[in-house]
Amino acid sequence: MNLCIVGTGYVGLVSAACFAEMGNDVCCVDINPSIVENLRQGIIHIYEPGLEELVRRNTSEGRLKFTTNIAEGMENALFVFITVGTPPKEDGSCDLSYVYQVARDIGAGMRDYKIIVDKSTVPVGTADKVRALVNEELGNRGEHIEFDVVSNPEFLKEGDAINDFFKPDRVVVGTDNVRTAELLKALYAPYARSRDKLIVMGVRSAEMTKYAANCMLATKISFINEIANVCELVGADVREVRVGIGSDHRIGYQFIYPGIGYGGSCFPKDVKALIDTARQYGYEPGVLASVDDANARQKHVLSRKIEEYFAVRGGVAGKTLALWGLAFKANTDDVRDASAFEMIRDLTDKGMKIRAFDPVAGPNTQRHFAENDLLAVVDEQYAALDGADALAVVTEWNQFRNPDFPRIEKALAEPVVFDGRNLYSPELMAALNFVYYCIGRPDPK
Numbered sequence: 001m002n003l004c005i006v007g008t009g010y011v012g013l014v015s016a017a018c019f020a021e022m023g024n025d026v027c028c029v030d031i032n033p034s035i036v037e038n039l040r041q042g043i044i045h046i047y048e049p050g051l052e053e054l055v056r057r058n059t060s061e062g063r064l065k066f067t068t069n070i071a072e073g074m075e076n077a078l079f080v081f082i083t084v085g086t087p088p089k090e091d092g093s094c095d096l097s098y099v100y101q102v103a104r105d106i107g108a109g110m111r112d113y114k115i116i117v118d119k120s121t122v123p124v125g126t127a128d129k130v131r132a133l134v135n136e137e138l139g140n141r142g143e144h145i146e147f148d149v150v151s152n153p154e155f156l157k158e159g160d161a162i163n164d165f166f167k168p169d170r171v172v173v174g175t176d177n178v179r180t181a182e183l184l185k186a187l188y189a190p191y192a193r194s195r196d197k198l199i200v201m202g203v204r205s206a207e208m209t210k211y212a213a214n215c216m217l218a219t220k221i222s223f224i225n226e227i228a229n230v231c232e233l234v235g236a237d238v239r240e241v242r243v244g245i246g247s248d249h250r251i252g253y254q255f256i257y258p259g260i261g262y263g264g265s266c267f268p269k270d271v272k273a274l275i276d277t278a279r280q281y282g283y284e285p286g287v288l289a290s291v292d293d294a295n296a297r298q299k300h301v302l303s304r305k306i307e308e309y310f311a312v313r314g315g316v317a318g319k320t321l322a323l324w325g326l327a328f329k330a331n332t333d334d335v336r337d338a339s340a341f342e343m344i345r346d347l348t349d350k351g352m353k354i355r356a357f358d359p360v361a362g363p364n365t366q367r368h369f370a371e372n373d374l375l376a377v378v379d380e381q382y383a384a385l386d387g388a389d390a391l392a393v394v395t396e397w398n399q400f401r402n403p404d405f406p407r408i409e410k411a412l413a414e415p416v417v418f419d420g421r422n423l424y425s426p427e428l429m430a431a432l433n434f435v436y437y438c439i440g441r442p443d444p445k
C-alpha cells in the first residue's frame with residue numbers, strides 16, 4: 001500500500017519505519033528541512049531503540065522516502081497520516097494549530113481520493129474540524145474531491161515503540177465508513193493479527209479512547225504515589241503494599257510503581273487536555289483534576305527530602321548533587337515534562353550545584369538549561385559524582401540498577417543516596433552503610 005506520513009517525530013517516524021518494514025511504500029513529510037535532510041542520509045534526530053537500523057534499511061531498499069513537500073508526499077498515497085505534535089497551551093488545553101495546518105496543507109495539495117488518518121492525540125471533535133478545513137481548502141481551489149477522515153490513535157510507548165507497533169495490544173480505528181474500516185484492517189493485518197485486536201468504533205469514541213487510556217494510566221501512578229506518601233508517614237513499605245494489592249487480579253501489578261511523578265510528552269498534557277474538554281462541556285472532572293494536582297506535587301517529593309537532609313547541614317546552597325537520569329523515563333531522550341527538570345529547578349533556585357548524567361538525554365537537557373550556571377551535564381555516569389555531596393537517581397536506566405556502590409561511597413562527601421525510582425534494596429543500602437532515601441518508606445532517622 002502507499003502511505004504518506006506527515007510529521008516525523010516519535011510517532012510518525014516509528015509508524016513510517018514499521019509500515020515500510022511490512023512492504024508498504026511510505027513517504028514521510030516534515031516541515032523541518034534539516035530533519036528531512038538528515039533522515040535521507042539515515043541520521044535520525046530522536047533516540048528510540050532499533051529505529052535507526054529500521055529507517056536505514058527501509059530507506060536503502062526504497063520503501064521509505066522523505067520530503068518537505070506534502071503535495072509530493074501525498075501524490076501516490078491512499079492513506080495520509082497526521083502525526084504532528086499536539087502540545088499543551090498555557091491553560092492546559094490542546095494546541096491543535098499543527099494538526100489544523102496539516103489539514104489545510106492536505107486540502108491544498110490533494111489531487112484524488114485520500115483516507116486522512118489522524119494518529120496525533122486530539123480532543124473529541126477534531127476529525128470534524130479536519131474535515132471542514134480540508135473542504136474549505138478544496139473549495140478555495142474550486143475542486144470537489146472525495147476523502148475520508150479517520151481517527152486512529154497511537155498507543156506506543158517511547159523506549160519500546162517498535163515492539164509496541166509490531167505487537168500492539170489493540171489498534172483502534174474510528175470511522176463510520178465500512179469500506180474505509182476494511183482498508184485499515186488490511187493495512188494493519190500484519191500487526192493486529194488476531195482479528196479482535198483491531199477495534200472499529202465511532203470517530204468520537206476513538207478520539208476519547210486515547211485520552212481515557214492515558215488518564216487511566218496516569219490515575220494509577222498518582223494513586224500509588226499517594227499510597228506511597230501515606231506509607232512513609234505511617235511506617236509501612238509501599239513495595240510490600242504493591243505486591244499485596246497487585247496480587248488481586250482486578251488491580252494487577254502493572255503501572256503501580258511509586259516514584260516522583262509521571263512526565264513525558266503524553267500523560268501530563270493529555271490529562272490536562274481531557275480536563276479542559278470536560279470543563280468546556282460544563283463538567284468538573286474531579287478525579288482527573290486530583291490526578292493532575294497530585295502529580296504536580298509528587299515532582300517535588302525528592303527535592304524536599306534533599307532539602308530536609310541538608311537543612312541541618314547548612315542548607316543546600318553551595319552543596320553539590322550528583323544526578324543520575326534526566327529523561328522522563330528510561331530508553332528515551334525525551335525530556336518533555338521530565339521530573340528531573342523540576343528537581344533541577346527546585347534545587348538550583350536554592351543555590352545547589354548539580355552534576356547530571358543521562359545515557360542519551362544530556363544534549364536535550366543542556367539546551368533546555370543553557371542559562372543555568374549551577375547545572376553541569378557530564379558524559380560519564382561516575383564523573384557526575386566528582387566533588388558531590390550526595391547522589392540522586394531519578395530515571396530507571398538499567399545501568400543505574402546495579403552500580404559500583406563502593407565507588408559511589410568513595411566519591412561522595414557523605415554516603416547518602418536519594419532514590420526517586422526505588423531501584424535499590426533498602427536492606428542492601430543499609431548493609432553498605434549508605435543513608436538511603438526512597439519513595440514510600442519512612443525516611444532514615
Ligand code: NAD
Pocket residue numbers: 006007008009010011012029030031032035083084085086098101102119120121122154155156157158265266
Ligand atoms: P514530535 O514533536 O516528536 O514530532 C512532531 C513532528 O511533526 C516534528 O518533527 C515536527 O517538525 C513535525 N511537524 C510539525 N508541523 C508540521 C507540518 N505542518 N508539516 C509537517 N510536519 C510537521 O511529536 P510526537 O511525540 O511524535 O507526537 C505526535 C502526536 O502523537 C502527538 O499528538 C502525541 O500526543 C501523540 N502520541 C505521542 C506518543 C509518544 O510517545 N511520543 C505516543 C502516542 C501518541
